[in-house]
Amino acid sequence: MAFMKYISTRGHADRKQFCEILLEGLAPDGGLYLPENYPQVSAAMLASWRGLSYADLAFEILSLYIDDIPATDLKAICRKTYTQEVFGSKEITPLKKLADASTEAAGTVMYLEALSNGPTLAFKDMAMQLLGNLFEYELARRGEELNIFGATSGDTGSAAEYAMRGKRGVRVFMTSPLGRMSPFQQAQMFSLQDENIHNIAVEGVFDDCQDMVKAVSNDLVFKRKYKIGTVNSINWARLMAQVVYYFAGYFQSTKSNTDKVSFTVPSGNFGNVCAGHVARMMGLPIEQLVVATNENDVLDEFFRTGVYRVRGSADTHETSSPSMDISKASNFERFVFDLLGRDAGKTKALFGEQLGKTGKFDLSADPVFSEAAQRYGFVSGKSTHADRLATIKDVYTRFGVMVDTHTADGVKVAREHIKPDVPMIVLETALPIKFAATIVEALGREPDRPAKFAGMEDLPKRVTSMPADVAAVKAYIAQICA
Numbered sequence: 171m172a173f174m175k176y177i178s179t180r181g182h183a184d185r186k187q188f189c190e191i192l193l194e195g196l197a198p199d200g201g202l203y204l205p206e207n208y209p210q211v212s213a214a215m216l217a218s219w220r221g222l223s224y225a226d227l228a229f230e231i232l233s234l235y236i237d238d239i240p241a242t243d244l245k246a247i248c249r250k251t252y253t254q255e256v257f258g259s260k261e262i263t264p265l266k267k268l269a270d271a272s273t274e275a276a277g278t279v280m281y282l283e284a285l286s287n288g289p290t291l292a293f294k295d296m297a298m299q300l301l302g303n304l305f306e307y308e309l310a311r312r313g314e315e316l317n318i319f320g321a322t323s324g325d326t327g328s329a330a331e332y333a334m335r336g337k338r339g340v341r342v343f344m345t346s347p348l349g350r351m352s353p354f355q356q357a358q359m360f361s362l363q364d365e366n367i368h369n370i371a372v373e374g375v376f377d378d379c380q381d382m383v384k385a386v387s388n389d390l391v392f393k394r395k396y397k398i399g400t401v402n403s404i405n406w407a408r409l410m411a412q413v414v415y416y417f418a419g420y421f422q423s424t425k426s427n428t429d430k431v432s433f434t435v436p437s438g439n440f441g442n443v444c445a446g447h448v449a450r451m452m453g454l455p456i457e458q459l460v461v462a463t464n465e466n467d468v469l470d471e472f473f474r475t476g477v478y479r480v481r482g483s484a485d486t487h488e489t490s491s492p493s494m495d496i497s498k499a500s501n502f503e504r505f506v507f508d509l510l511g512r513d514a515g516k517t518k519a520l521f522g523e524q525l526g527k528t529g530k531f532d533l534s535a536d537p538v539f540s541e542a543a544q545r546y547g548f549v550s551g552k553s554t555h556a557d558r559l560a561t562i563k564d565v566y567t568r569f570g571v572m573v574d575t576h577t578a579d580g581v582k583v584a585r586e587h588i589k590p591d592v593p594m595i596v597l598e599t600a601l602p603i604k605f606a607a608t609i610v611e612a613l614g615r616e617p618d619r620p621a622k623f624a625g626m627e628d629l630p631k632r633v634t635s636m637p638a639d640v641a642a643v644k645a646y647i648a649q650i651c652a
């Protein structure tokens with residue numbers, strides 16, 4: 171078998187193996203890693219995968235991208251990760267149909283695919299749980315340790331902590347803006363008592379936290395001495411893990427491997443939907459990939475107009491789907507690289523140069539822009555606070571299903587693109603309990619709370635507060651690692 175190598179979207183000469191990039195963030199030239207080519211799934215492979223358990227499906231897909239972990243070990247890692255015990259059902263990502271007389275009459279079929287029944291009730295668990303097990307495996311193999319240092323506004327930090335808790339060789343230092351996460355999110359993170367998990371509440375906003383992470387990452391001496399790493403959404407292993415549930419959703423919603431489906435994905439950083447793009451490039455019969463944004467519509471603007479324009483912090487809205495509140499889409503470069511026919515020079519000129527100088531680039535006059543829709547299946551739409559409230563209410567009254575604010579953005583935009591005869595799968599990215607205030611606003615009642623989270627807000631909290639000061643956080647890390 172030929173080795174799978176990974177390359178940078180900006181053309182750096184290195185070609186790396188999976189385990190070399192597993193613990194890395196950006197490529198040395200500031201680009202993102204992608205496989206040198208997308209493995210193609212034949213009709214025979216697709217047929218043999220239908221009916222596999224989620225864990226074994228994950229193993230088959232991951233095997234195409236990882237050739238430096240022995241197959242028996244990789245299979246064990248997949249089976250240890252995707253269990254009914256952790257994800258709450260045998261299917262791991264079960265589908266739920268949203269159907270009534272009016273959808274029957276229209277001949278349309280819409281499903282929700284539940285990606286949010288893992289430990290922190292958001293889709294980030296799907297990849298992060300695997301990452302925790304891959305990190306522990308690879309660090310043990312190398313005899314190394316890693317200190318993950320990150321910033322979170324909620325979902326990423328808690329998913330990382332629940333994935334890394336109790337893992338050998340790994341510590342997590344997670345900054346979050348003091349008092350800004352939802353009470354449920356705070357309780358989820360701060361109630362963890364594991365010795366290797368360190369919560370840092372920063373007197374500031376999310377951008378202050380992110381600036382501290384950047385400052386530490388740029389201090390190469392400190393970074394090396396304390397073995398600092400990250401788990402942000404540009405990590406290739408996270409993206410790869412997400413490819414699996416596109417296949418799982420496809421198999422659950424179709425009978426034959428010639429059927430087509432479409433997916434709608436609530437999007438901010440383009441991580442989740444980029445995995446859909448990879449699945450489609452591998453040959454999964456996906457008709458459309460629908461990108462749903464909130465008021466922070468950087469991506470919707472691009473797919474409508476061909477202009478990619480990053481926002482300043484003053485133009486970044488705080489919304490009721492906060493996990494999509496982004497000023498730029500950090501995974502977008504991967505898709506644009508493919509759109510430009512994998513021209514690394516052009517990708518570098520746009521992302522490495524033009525974006526830094528002018529804050530935007532414009533592909534509207536470039537013939538490749540039309541391929542985003544025609545060849546790659548991308549369309550988009552946008553949803554506002556009023557749309558979220560209306561959609562949450564409509565889905566609840568018509569189908570008896572409560573959706574969270576991010577998933578509501580997905581359902582709203584999915585309805586604008588759904589076609590008869592092509593099932594539309596909306597990815598459910600979080601459970602409503604995480605964003606209770608907006609559910610109360612929409613429905614006049616509290617969301618249901620899974621039993622295992624009863625009374626969580628009353629548990630003892632393990633968190634250290636500090637000013638938004640890089641020297642203070644460095645001293646804290648140094649003291650813990652001493």
Ligand SMILES: *Cc1c(COP(=O)(O)O)cnc(C)c1O
Binds near residue numbers: 436
């Ligand atoms: C992170 C997140 C998103 C956005 O996903 P991206 O892959 O970053 O675009 C959407 N919904 C929820 C609940 C999230 O946590």
